[in-house]
Structures are given as C-alpha cells and as structure tokens.
Amino acid sequence: MTAIDTAIRAAAADIELIGVTKAYDAKTVVIPQLDVALRPGEFTVVLGPSGCGKSTLLQMIAGLERVSGGKILIGGREVQNLEPKHRGCAMVFQNYALYPHMTVAENMAYSLKVAGVSKAERAERVATVAKMLGLADFLARKPGQLSGGQRQRVAIGRAIIREPGVLLFDEPLSNLDAQLRHDMRVELADLHRRIGATSVFVTHDQVEAMTLADRILILNKGHIEQFDTPKAIYHHPASIFVAKFIGSPPMNILAVTGDGSALRLADGQVVANFAGKGSFQLGIRPEDITVKAGGPIKAQIRYREDLGSHEILEADIAGQPLRIATPFGAEIDPTSTLSLSFSQARLHLFDNGTSRAISNAFDQTKSAPASVKEYQ
Template identity: 50%
Template sequence: MAEIRIEQVRKAYGRNAVVHGVDLNFRSGEFVVILGPSGCGKSTLLRMIAGLEDITSGEIIIDNKVVNQLEPRDRGCAMVFQNYALYPHMDVAANMGYALKVAGVPKAERDRRIAETARIVGLEEYLTRKPAELSGGQRQRVAMGRAIIREPKVFLFDEPLSNLDAKLRVQMRVEIRRLHKRLSATSVFVTHDQVEAMTLADKLVVMYKGNVEQVGTPLEIYNTPRTRFVGSFIGSPAMNFLDGKFSADGEYFIFDGIPIPVDASLGKPHAGQAVALGIRPEHARMVPVGTPGSVPATVDFVEELGAGRVIHSDINGSNFAIAVTDHTSGEIGQPIALQLPSQHIHLFSSETGLRLDLGQETQRVKELAS
C-alpha cells in the first residue's frame, strides 16, 4: 500500500492545456474513483501517475518518493486497461505470469503465484485457455490477475469495464470491490460512468475541463454538489435546474413569471438575485392541480423503470423530471402540479456555477482534498 500525492500537476500538448494545476491526496489503501466526461483530463492524470505521460509541471509523489523522472516499471504501479491488452498466442497462465518471467522469477515461484492469483480472480479452470476462448469478463479478470501477480503498491484502472455489457459490468464492479477489500491496495479507477463511480469509490474526484470540481465521498458529493456541473453530472436522472431570481423579500423564487414559495432562510440571503435553482427528480413531488404554491406543468413523456417511472414534464418550455414509484400517474399530455420542498433545493450562482450556500462546506471540501 502507498499514499499518492499530486501537487500542482499540469499537462499541456503544445499550447493546449488539458490538466490545470491539480492538487490531490490519496490515502494508503483507499479506493479512489476519478469521474468526468470525455476530454476532462481524467485518463491523462492516471497515465501521468503511471508514468505513461510526461508531466508538464508539478510533482507526483508515491510512497513519499517523487516519481516524475522514474520509469513506469519503477513506480510500483500496475495498470488495468480498457482493451485488456492480452497476448493472443499465450494462454491465461502465460499472460498472467509474463511479467514475472521477464523479471527472472524462478519457474516454481512463478507457478505458485499464478495459481494463487488465478484463485483470487476465479480463473483456476481457465489457465490453459487462450484469450480468444474467453468471454469479455474473463479476459478482464486475466488483465486484473496480471496486475495482481506483480504485488504492486498501487492499482490503476483506466475505464476497465467500458467494453463489457450492462449485466457483466455490474458483476465486475462487485468483483473489483471484493478484490480491493481482500488486497487493501491503493487503487485509482477512472470512469465516465457515474453509477460505477458511486458504487466503487471510497473517495470520489469529479473533474471537468482539466480541473478538479469536487472531492469527497459519493454521498457527500451527491447530497452537496459544489458546482452546477457536479449537480448535473452526478445522479440519474440528472438534477433539474430552473434559472430565475428571488423576489425582493426573498420569499419566492420567480421562474419565467411563476412564483415558487421557498423557505425564508433560503431566499432572504439572496433576495433580488438571479440564481439557478436545482432539485433532484426524486425530491420533487406531484400534488393535485391547483394546490397553492405548486408549479403547473404538462407531462411530456414517461420512462418506465420497473420499480418506478420517471415523468418528464414541461414547465413553460423547460424540461423537468420527477421520479415516482406510482405507475398510475403521469399520462402524456396530462396537466400536473409540482411542489419543490425547500429542504431539497440547491442554489448555484448564475455567473460562476458555484454553490451559493457553501459556507463551512467549502472548507470541508478543501480538507477532503488534502
């Protein structure tokens, strides 16, 4: 196990900067997930940790040693890639033990470690098979076994589940979490899938356009998104946003001429200000049409999810989703009314996108990143 510190790390390709002064600290034994959309710099950051990309400036420190100038093989990291990268002419045993063979490990020791690793990843019956004879999930297990057998200080995962079907991805998430519990190695996992991130992470790092937007536990980030981007990216279906302003007395949020009553403690600090109001679909409530203080809307379409449904409604041309467990409500074209409970409302600056009620939360987020 090893601690990883990333201090003011930047990466640029010519004049094109892709990672902008990232500062992070991953504790020994943590399972860290770096989450963000394509092009946000998450895989580039992972590859810089591994030594596969040069650092433009800053320092990466693994186990109290600056590794900027070290070759990948000398950093104590093992990496699992998206495309498996297996040798097609070698069987499972040879693929997993190849690094040991190159390192000159005696055959008897190699065989012992191959057998132990195969047991850990559930491939004991497949050691003589070639990659072409394996399923996608089995190939990914071989790739993980090849990393485990080196007994690294740090495991790095670069979107390893992206090529698997939905059912297999769920199974592999469970296996990866169990594997981490067994090995207790520091792990850094990169993904664009927020469900993967929420289910796997001890610590979650959300990136956007080369910057770290927020660091925290999955629930902290879900319940208290630091920016509008984080609120929109974490959660399925995504957080609803209404752009408007508070009334002069702070008792109403005005959206497109519709007054929405809010708790005074929420509105008065921002009286008269233009803000973005966010609320998650599971927190909005459908109430009888005409209920005082409700927001009128019309059902646009409905997503059936088995255990519930997501009703997509239209509020004066803006889409607004509501997650419900009642399968009888929400017919297309039906007029409905919505309530937005003040305790579930999130406020963001219309100019910067930053959360407006950060207060002590800002300091707590900084402490989590350190």
C-alpha cells in the same frame, strides 16, 4: 488472507500530485494545474466526460505520459522522472493488452519472468491469483478462448501478481455488456476489500463511480470540480456541472430570481422562500419533487417514460424543462396540469455567474443575506 493479499496491503501507498500540469503545446493544455492527495488503501474513481483529462492523469501517475510541470509523489517518493517499472504501480487497460499466443498462466506470470522471479515462485503466485479470481480452470487456455469477463480477470490478475502498492484501472469495464459490467463491479469491490491496494479507477460511467468509490474525483476540462464521497457528491454537489453529471435522470436546474422574500420562476411562480435578491440557478433532483393535488407549483406534462419500477415525467415549467420521478402505481392524467411541491430541504442554489453551490442557502436557522454578493 494469502501472502499476496498481505504483501499488497502492506505496500499500499499514498499518491500526491502537486501543481501537476500537462500540455502538448501552448494551445493544447489538457491539465492546467492540479493538486490532489489520494490516501493509501483508498479506492478513488476519477470521473468525467470524454476529453476531460482523466486518462491523461492516470497515465501520468503510471509514467506512460510525462508531466509538463509539478511533482508526483507515491509513498512520499518523487516519481515523475522515473520509468513506469520503478514506480510500484500496476495498470489494467481498457483493451486487456494480453499476449494472444500465451496461455492465461503465461500472461499472468510474464512480468515476474522478466523480473527474474524463480519458476517455482511464479507457479505459486499464479495458482494463488488464479484461485482468487476464479481462473484456476482456465490457466491452460489462451485469451482467444475466453469470454470478455474472463479476459478482464486475467488482466487484473497480471496486475496484482506483481504485489503492487498502487493499482491503476483505465476504463476496464467499458468493453463488457451491461450484466457483465455489473458482475465485474461486484468482483472488483470484493477484490479491493480483500487486498487493500491504493486503487485509481478511471471511468465516464457514474454507476461505476457511485458503486465502487471510497471517494470520487470529478474532472472537467482538467480542473477538479469536486472530490468527495459518493453520498456527498450526490446530495451536496459543489457546482452545476456536478449536479447535472451525477444522477439518472440528472438534477433539474431552473433559472430563478430572488425578490427579497422568495425565489420565483420567469412566470412569477414561487418555488421557495428566500430572503436574498438577484438571479440564481435552483437545483432539485427528480425524486425530490412531489406530485399532489393542490400543490403550489404548476407544470405541464410533455412526455412520460414508464420504467416499470417508476415513471419519469418530462414537463414544462415556466418555459423550462423539468423531470419528475414518480413512484410505481402513481395515477397521473397525462393531459392535465401537474400540481407540484418542492421539498425545500432538498433544494440546491447555485451562483448564476460562477455556477458554484451556495452553502446553507436554505438554512432556516440563519438570516438570509440581501444579495448574492454576501454568499460569495
């Protein structure tokens, strides 16, 4: 472990946002009110669709956007009124933001030069970081002579050379091709394990979120839909929004009605045993549906996608779309009616009004309530 690794790990700070709001005017409220705490040394991914407020949230932490209300604490210190340079954060941008007339070494060392760090120490830190990021052979080059991945590593190096306790990433991989994004995800995960900085990574790419995060914060119109581990978010989504946003293909959501003994589709088919009554939304992931002869649930194939390792079947069930992931080599007649089985242990039930998950809806160890109101 280098001196930079040790310094960053020691500086890793918790981040707490208390009642933070952001509005540009009375009609343009980006973040209505947000409360969240990020642990020191944790890799948090802020995930959501375009316009949900994730980049605004990151920029408020960095000090590039002023908060409209509330407090931001980094390491227990209020920073919402401090300039960015006094917050102990370093930021990596989507467009790299490198100086084109400077070499790699000069780009990485620039913030240290401005801070008055001696030339000898600057050179030592540049050499250490360049070796860490595989840039030792490119220090004399300028950004225009580098590939996209190399430029991104320079931007990361420029951030960590300051030994920050908090690293902020604003969609840093979106300009890279698919293979390079994969390679950079591996490098970022390895870098985080090594330096242990508190990292906040903004993206709309669920693959980046699932593979990089210790915890994922899912935003929807400035509100937190769920904040949990990747595994918990995938297997226990807190809302229909999360269920449909995570997964490729996403979770199937079907309108069902509880009659006191079962959940039924619009055509009367029973999809699960259930003692409650009312209208609900039933969720099941494509890989949790089994195609088998004699299966109790019927659907009609509309389209199939052969992805090599598996197939995705697009089907119609009681007038609703249904995606089914089938294993490689499965023999399925595309003209036939599908016979399906749903694994009840993998079903999810959501309130029809709030779209929030109903906990323990299919827990066989407790008696089911008579109506949806008893779940709320």
